[in-house]
Amino acid sequence: MFLSTGILVPVMDFVRPRFPYINYVTGAVVLFFVLLCMMKLAKVPKDKVIPSSFVLSAFVCMCVFSVGSLASARHAAQGGYIAASSEDAKALQSNLLNIERQNADILGEIRGLRSGKSTDPRVxxxxxxxxxxxxxxxxxxxxxxxxxxxxxxxxxxxxxxxxxxxxxxxxxxxxxxxxxxxxxxxxxxxxxxxxxxxxxxxxxxxxxxxxxxxxxxxxxxxxxxxxxxxxxxxxxxxxxxxxxxxxxxxxxxxxxxx
The missing domain is CATH 1.25.40 (Serine Threonine Protein Phosphatase 5, Tetratricopeptide repeat)
Incomplete structure (x- = not known):
């Protein structure tokens, strides 16, 4: 759980310009922790016991997601916390987005050629x-x-x-x-x-x-x-x-x- 959180939070911050949903994921993690606590207190399911260590792990993950989400949101205009903190990360993020746009343009050209249409007015x-x-x-x-x-x-x-x-x-x-x-x-x-x-x-x-x-x-x-x-x-x-x-x-x- 800790490993997944440690990877997912920075990755979601890095891809924020393309996938700006880290806040929603954080909300889901918080909801999961709240439900876990309620199940622990209500002793549900009755034939099983939820380990306290598991609840504590969920709490730590919730805190990490919350802090990461706030930091990312605060630097949303710069592309997220990592991009705002590192010029190299910002450049890499920009290059990846440009590659994605270029690929989309190429696919659009291919679709246009297949349909007999072109973005070139002379063609x-x-x-x-x-x-x-x-x-x-x-x-x-x-x-x-x-x-x-x-x-x-x-x-x-x-x-x-x-x-x-x-x-x-x-x-x-x-x-x-x-x-x-x-x-x-x-x-x-x-x-x-x-x-x-x-x-x-x-x-x-x-x-x-x-x-x-x-x-x-x-x-x-x-x-x-x-x-x-x-x-x-x-x-x-x-x-x-x-x-x-x-x-x-x-x-x-x-x-x-x-």
Whole structure:
């Protein structure tokens, strides 16, 4: 009993980040000791006598578990008492947890491969028959295919379209064509870090006197619905009328004709 307690308490403290139940085990040990005492006092079972040494051993084990549990709980944020007291133990604990996470990631990849799915967006696009190309990126936007569009964005496809001479953004393309699921498409671009309030939201190298953001562009092109959607997405809209007064004329909207 002493040997088991001497091994179990430090082990449970060490694995606390993965198995934080030492307090419950301690509670079970305390309950066992209380029941043992009650059985001893009640002389149950009647035909057998519980040795006093056994009760004393249970008491010592209960005390060890209680002290160990309190010490472990006090250093729970550091991964337990042992990890808080020893840098080597902390490093070992961290390495074991990292190995476990890596194994879980590997198993997840294997399950994904078996099911035909992958965490790599480029592989997942290939699995569903979509090539990694700008033309497919644009085609997904034309269809309003949010799943494919997001996979391209996750994979790092540039939002400024290289097929355009001036490298207009996909956001400008979505607004100019009033693409299906326009608001959801623009929200996806925002989700993956594209700033719709930036001068580069229209094209990669903005004109000196061009629209300062996509909302201004939509208003300049008399695209009321896209402008409303952009305002709902939080794109900077204040000051358009003042800016418009300084503009001699509006340029025609760009359509790539793809």
């Amino acid at each position: 997942e696009l290939s699995n569903i028959g979509v090539k990694w190309s700008e033309s497919e990126f644009i085609a997904a936007s034309i269809r309003g295919d949010l799943r494919v569009l997001e996979l391209f964005l996750q994979g790092g496809m540039p939002v400024h379209l290289q097929s355009s001479d001036y490298k207009y953004s996909l956001a400008q393309y979505i607004v100019a064509r009033n693409s299906p699921n326009m608001k959801a498409q623009l929200a996806l671009l925002q989700k993956y870090g594209f700033d719709l309030s930036s001068p580069t939201s229209v094209k990669q190298t903005p004109d000196k006197d061009g629209p300062p953001n996509l909302y201004y562009y939509a208003r300049e092109q008399a695209m009321d619905e896209p402008a409303r959607v952009l305002a709902e997405l939080g794109v900077q809209s204040a000051g358009y009328d003042e800016w418009k007064q300084k503009r001699p004329s509006a340029k025609k909207a760009v359509d790539f004709g793809i």
